[in-house]
Each structure stands twice: as C-alpha cells, then as structure tokens.
Amino acid sequence: DAGVTQSPTHLIKTRGQQVTLRCSPKSGHDTVSWYQQALGQGPQFIFQYYEEEERQRGNFPDRFSGHQFPNYSSELNVNALLLGDSALYLCASSGWTLSLFIFGSGTRLTVV
Amino acid sequence: EDQVTQSPEALRLQEGESSSLNCSYTVSGLRGLFWYRQDPGKGPEFLFTLYSAGEEKEKERLKATLTKKESFLHITAPKPEDSATYLCAVQLNSGGYQKVTFGIGTKLQVIP
Numbered sequence: 001d002a003g004v005t006q007s008p009t010h011l012i013k014t015r016g017q018q019v020t021l022r023c024s025p026k027s028g029h030d031t032v033s034w035y036q037q038a039l040g041q042g043p044q045f046i047f048q049y050y051e052e053e054e055r056q057r058g059n060f061p062d063r064f065s066g067h068q069f070p071n072y073s074s075e076l077n078v079n080a081l082l083l084g085d086s087a088l089y090l091c092a093s094s095g096w097t098l099s100l101f102i103f104g105s106g107t108r109l110t111v112v
Numbered sequence: 113e114d115q116v117t118q119s120p121e122a123l124r125l126q127e128g129e130s131s132s133l134n135c136s137y138t139v140s141g142l143r144g145l146f147w148y149r150q151d152p153g154k155g156p157e158f159l160f161t162l163y164s165a166g167e168e169k170e171k172e173r174l175k176a177t178l179t180k181k182e183s184f185l186h187i188t189a190p191k192p193e194d195s196a197t198y199l200c201a202v203q204l205n206s207g208g209y210q211k212v213t214f215g216i217g218t219k220l221q222v223i224p
Contacts, residue, residue: 006155088153105154
C-alpha cells in the first residue's frame with residue numbers, strides 16, 4: 001500500500017503565477033483534506049473534499065481552489081501566487097469518519 | 113472559536129530524561145484527538161487516536177492520555193531519535209461534517 005502520495009515534492013514559482021499540486025489518497029480512503037503549513041507553525045486547514053465536492057473550507061481566499069476526481073485523487077490550485085504562499089502543502093486522506101487521518105510527505109512550494 | 117494549545121513550544125531533554133507534552137483544547141463537538149510526529153520538511157506521521165476521557169495508548173517510549181480538557185504525551189527515557197515536532201490535533205463535528213484542527217506543535221530536542 002503506497003499510502004498517501006503527493007506530487008511534486010518541491011516547486012519554485014514566481015509571484016503572480018499559478019500552481020497545481022496533486023494528491024492520491026490511501027487505498028480505501030475517499031476523503032481528502034488539504035493543509036498549509038508555514039515554517040514553525042501547525043498545519044492550517046484549507047479545504048476538504050468528499051464525493052467530488054468541497055465540503056468544508058478554512059479561512060483561505062478564493063485564490064485557493066481544488067478538485068476531487070472519481071478515483072478520489074485531488075488537486076489543489078493556487079492562482080496569483082504571493083510570497084506569503086510559500087509553505088509546505090499537506091494532503092491528508094481518510095474515510096468519511098476521519099478516524100484514521102493519514103498525511104502524505106507534502107509539497108514544498110517556494111514563491112520568489 | 114475552537115482552539116488547540118500545545119505547551120511547551122520547545123523542549124530540550126537529556127537522553128533518558130522523561131517528560132510530558134501538553135495539548136489543551138477548547139472545542140465543541142469533539143470526536144477524537146490525534147497525536148502526530150513530524151520531522152523537518154516531512155509530512156506528519158500518525159501516532160495515536162484517543163476518543164474518550166481516561167483512554168491511554170502506548171507505542172514504544174510514548175504514551176498518550178486524554179482527559180475532558182487536555183491530552184498528554186508522555187515520553188519515557190527518550191533517545192536522540194525521538195527528536196522531532198509533536199503535533200496534537202482535534203477531530204470536530206462542524207456543520208454536519210468533520211474536520212481536524214491542529215495545534216502549533218512542541219519541538220522536542222533530545223541531547224545525547
């Protein structure tokens with residue numbers, strides 16, 4: 001079992017550009033949650049996808065959007081990148097009850 | 113507002129010096145509490161889930177306990193390889209859905 005897979009592992013983008021991050025959940029999991037973790041901080045909830053719909057959203061602007069595909073994989077899109085978007089982006093997969101909440105290794109995004 | 117507070121923010125121990133990390137929470141609709149270990153630049157690694165006051169779980173040198181308002185992660189005779197950031201997270205009912213909210217973490221350094 002590959003667990004939760006995120007790609008790419010590292011990414012450097014220029015301010016104003018757009019970026020897409022990808023996540024494949026653990027086999028048997030159908031819910032994907034995305035988090036942003038700035039250096040020295042705890043993960044901050046961005047949004048959660050279940051049944052291909054955004055079910056919950058944290059306090060993030062509309063520049064952050066996402067998608068879930070029929071195979072439960074998910075994408076996080078960020079438009080008009082700002083320097084402050086530089087962070088580790090984490091994907092967590094779970095069943096709907098969230099009783100087992102497993103993370104991928106993350107994508108390190110650097111905005112220059 | 114739901115809050116998760118971890119203390120101390122940083123802890124330095126000598127190898128073999130036992131201690132405890134604290135996670136206190138002010139939330140409504142608590143479903144469960146998670147503990148994770150996170151190494152620098154990596155995704156959080158799942159350690160424990162606790163569901164009810166009085167519950168305890170152990171793994172090697174770690175033991176997690178839960179009361180109605182807080183959780184403790186006890187580290188017995190730590191080794192340098194236990195050095196990491198330990199994250200606490202609460203699983204909440206939110207608007208008919210469930211989400212997981214994190215604390216800022218405790219950065220543990222174990223000195224040989």
